[in-house]
Amino acid sequence: MATYQLTVNGERREVNVDPSTPLLWVLREDLKLTGTKFGCGISACGACTVHVGGIATRSCVVPVSHVGDRPIVTIEAVAGDPVGRAVQDAWVAEDVVQCGYCQSGQIMAAVALLKHTPRPTEQNIEESMGGNLCRCGTYPRIRAAIKSAAAQLPKGAA
Amino acid sequence: MPRIRAGLLVSATIIAVAWIASVGFANAGSADATTTAQGLAAWEQVYSVLTSPRCINCHTATNYPQQGDERRRHVANIVRGPEGKGVPGLNCGGCHQETNADSTGVPGGHNWHLAPLSMRWQDTNDRALSSAEVCRAVTDRRRNNNLDGPGLLKHHEEEPLVKWAWDPGRRPDGTTRTLPPLTHEEFVAATRRWVQAGTPCPGK
Numbered sequence: 001m002a003t004y005q006l007t008v009n010g011e012r013r014e015v016n017v018d019p020s021t022p023l024l025w026v027l028r029e030d031l032k033l034t035g036t037k038f039g040c041g042i043s044a045c046g047a048c049t050v051h052v053g054g055i056a057t058r059s060c061v062v063p064v065s066h067v068g069d070r071p072i073v074t075i076e077a078v079a080g081d082p083v084g085r086a087v088q089d090a091w092v093a094e095d096v097v098q099c100g101y102c103q104s105g106q107i108m109a110a111v112a113l114l115k116h117t118p119r120p121t122e123q124n125i126e127e128s129m130g131g132n133l134c135r136c137g138t139y140p141r142i143r144a145a146i147k148s149a150a151a152q153l154p155k156g157a158a
Numbered sequence: 159m160p161r162i163r164a165g166l167l168v169s170a171t172i173i174a175v176a177w178i179a180s181v182g183f184a185n186a187g188s189a190d191a192t193t194t195a196q197g198l199a200a201w202e203q204v205y206s207v208l209t210s211p212r213c214i215n216c217h218t219a220t221n222y223p224q225q226g227d228e229r230r231r232h233v234a235n236i237v238r239g240p241e242g243k244g245v246p247g248l249n250c251g252g253c254h255q256e257t258n259a260d261s262t263g264v265p266g267g268h269n270w271h272l273a274p275l276s277m278r279w280q281d282t283n284d285r286a287l288s289s290a291e292v293c294r295a296v297t298d299r300r301r302n303n304n305l306d307g308p309g310l311l312k313h314h315e316e317e318p319l320v321k322w323a324w325d326p327g328r329r330p331d332g333t334t335r336t337l338p339p340l341t342h343e344e345f346v347a348a349t350r351r352w353v354q355a356g357t358p359c360p361g362k
Binding site (some may be wrong): 020021022042043044045046049055056057058060061062063066109110112113115116117124127128129130131132 | 234245257
């Protein structure tokens with residue numbers, strides 16, 4: 001066991017866990033931030049996506065000991081960011097969600113895309129969202145919501 | 159007769175001294191005297207490493223990296239991206255950290271990324287290029303980030319992602335990833351012999 005000081009959603013949080021513990025389980029089990037989901041456990045589905053140091057990160061395969069001092073943002077706080085707010089609003093407006101299990105990961109990936117590429121092309125969306133799977137098949141609505149959010153963002157919003 | 163014998167002895171001595179001197183002179187520069195044939199043999203050793211899965215999986219000609227000894231397409235629809243580091247939302251660094259994550263089976267190293275397309279060592283059907291083709295790519299300074307022979311040697315000796323191939327961590331099932339066919343020391347030594355020979359490439 002080891003003690004780690006993490007910056008999660010702008011707050012310093014201390015956890016005492018095995019260094020090999022995936023970040024996902026630290027978030028869910030130790031910090032009770034259960035918005036981030038366990039999907040496949042092998043970084044193949046994207047349900048566990050959070051932002052670490054601004055990078056969309058598969059928290060199920062990143063041991064907590066590898067995080068260092070990089071800030072972590074989860075779905076619980078993404079609305080505090082203008083791009084995150086626009087994406088969540090668009091998700092509601094487009095009625096994207098069906099079962100919802102994958103959606104926190106979808107939103108975190110979409111926010112990462114729009115923060116880097118505020119006016120994404122179809123190819124940008126295809127490539128950036130291609131690793132986030134949705135068993136309900138909400139892909140057309142996800143695509144529409146990303147375009148809608150992009151349209152609401154002022155130029156240079158990222 | 160004694161005079162003739164003496165003359166022969168003197169001649170033989172002169173020839174012997176000259177031969178010893180010439181050999182000695184050649185040996186004094188032995189570090190640079192690697193023949194082209196020896197250089198080509200050394201290159202084949204280098205090639206055997208470059209085309210092993212730990213190296214060639216990220217020297218693709220396609221829009222995606224590969225993984226595993228069978229060199230399958232990388233999971234999760236990973237794409238190359240403009241700088242070989244994936245795309246926003248799906249960056250290499252979203253899984254691959256600064257070091258291997260043996261508890262989850264994800265390899266890691268500093269600045270994890272794909273080699274540029276100019277350094278592709280496969281064709282678009284994921285078949286390894288020939289020894290001659292890879293050699294030409296590696297030695298073409300318009301394609302290899304302007305590295306000369308010593309630069310290539312330094313790259314093989316010191317580049318963290320090159321060295322990662324000999325410390326590739328564990329697979330998700332806990333087993334150790336397959337290493338290249340030579341040790342890193344042997345790989346560097348082979349590269350040095352190849353460079354000393356003038357980085358010769360096979361003819362075809």
